[in-house]
Amino acid sequence: MEIFLSTLVQNVLNALQWGSFYSLIALGYCLVYGVLQLINFAHGDIFMVGAYIAYFVATLFLGVQFGLIPPGMPGWMVLALAVPLTMILTAMVGVTLERVAYRPLRRKGAHRLYVVITALMCGLILEHANLALLGASRRRFPHLIEERLWDFGFFSVTNLKVMVILAALLVFIGLRLIVTRTRIGMAMRAISWDRFAIPLMGIPVDSVIIFTFILGSSIAGLGGLLFAMSYPVLEPYMGALIGWKAFIAAVVGGIGSIRGAYVGGFLLGFVEIMVVAIFPSTFRDLISFTILLMILSYKPTGLFGMARTTKI
């Protein structure tokens, strides 16, 4: 009984950590979708770019790479510097994509699907350009903080796990505050309500959209950094599958709803970890996707999504 309970708690903690990554990426999807009605298929690859940026930033400050900074900086300081820097640099990548690929199409008034296809292609370019430029060899993320194991009798937890879960929670609360309490959040909600009337009210649509991309991409960058610290092997295709899955999580939660994306990410994390705990691990994708398909068939607009009626 006791063993069962401790395994359960351990798995729940693992699921919380795994779900945090899904939540962090799903939040980015959901922000961009909420404002632009655009499925930003490149978001999973922005997460991958974030992990790589985190790797380069961390090795730069540790003095392992480039030789610009002499080695000897303590790990916690590297982490404290790497978090904002990674977020800023990843946000720049996201904004560049918006500027170069999406905005010209939006200006032209192209159909929504063409922008989606462009996003998909941008993701492919990021993935394969990384593979072509940096090579297929995997990279190991350096240890920044020493792992501490806190033992609570029948279960134990590492400080990294607590950090990841707390980061996801903080990002969620922060986003909700920004979207519901600030003026720019109000503008974001207004744009998602009516794209065509809002410019008439004097709201600068383009800068609000840029702000959305900054928020979404910097969250993806933070997720990439935390992911690289938890599972320290980097490869160019790491963003693809996790990005698709986070997108599915966002949809299951009801895309466009921040609460939905957060809950959906954790739901997917729980399903995957529990499947792995019970069945052989090769069944993970099969069972988790089947469950999500069933949820979507039962509730077609996701858990927190609102059903829209169509007027003719």
Place this chain on the structure above:
Amino acid sequence: MQRLSVPLLLTACLVIAIGMVQGGVLDGYAQMVFMFVGINIIMATSLNLINGNMGEFACGHAGFMAVGAYVSSVLTVAFLTDSRFGPAILPESAALWFFPVSLLAGAAVAAVAGLLVAFPSFKTRGDYLAIITIAASYIIKSAIENIDAVGGARGFMGMSRVVSAMNSTIDLPWMIIWTFGSAVLCVFVIRRYVSSTYGKGVMAICQDEVAANIMSVNTNRVKLVTFMLSSGLAGLAGGLFAHAIGYVNPGNFTILKSTEAMVMVYLGGMGSLSGAVMAAILITFLMESLRFLIPMLDTALHAVYLLPDGYELTQVWKWVIIPLLLILLMMFRPEGIMGNKEISDVFPKLKKFYTFK
């Protein structure tokens, strides 16, 4: 003459192709490219039926291709060769009639797998349906990975013996004949389907689903039939793909394969059948020519010292160049090559010379 011109032209093409293969003009590689063109035509036109004509956003087409590939290759290998499924049941000369039967069986099973997408599509549309198609393709892929009888993640082989059995019975390039025939059949079926009275319901759904429903289009049935037809044709393409290569594994049918089909549809133009065919031909030749162009570019850039010595351009750049081309296309001509038109709309005088309904 007007009525016969298209069949005559197609027959002439096939006869020329067979003659060139028998005469030794086309080597194995050129034959493979020819087969890929046919397979990609089937993939592009069948995806175009959903994405272009029906206006839904399906992005998991490779899953149905995988179903068709596995079903037809398991059937041919089990019935025609001594394999892990036991000794051959049919004689070697039966390959000629059994191969098309197995292709059609694969297509039928893929059409049934299409129900996985068709049933949820009754209630869902738009982005949610996109997710369902992706999830369906992942479910199919990882289900195949977990079936040990067909090799799981390691893949499945033995189809090349079936192909050589066909070739030794009557000495003709049979795979080319079947690919050509299937591509023509696919375009013909889709053309007939879309231009039929029933198929007008597909376009009505594209315009406005609720309005179509009110105007007495049975939207659920139209969607069901369209999804099943499209996934069945993708299964046909899968069966041909498996036998052309002689080896399949689940890694062949990832999201990259679906993306390839989507690129063709959007390059050709949404809802344009002739556009999809043209884009399939164009993309296939582009991909194959990049295989030679990239090493040439590599030597050229090294010759003018634009690249550092230790670095060489690899085939990975193919998947940077093709998306880049598509992004540029989207910027300057977002409606694709043909837009919403068929080739007979662009050149109306052509209508004098052929009928194709």
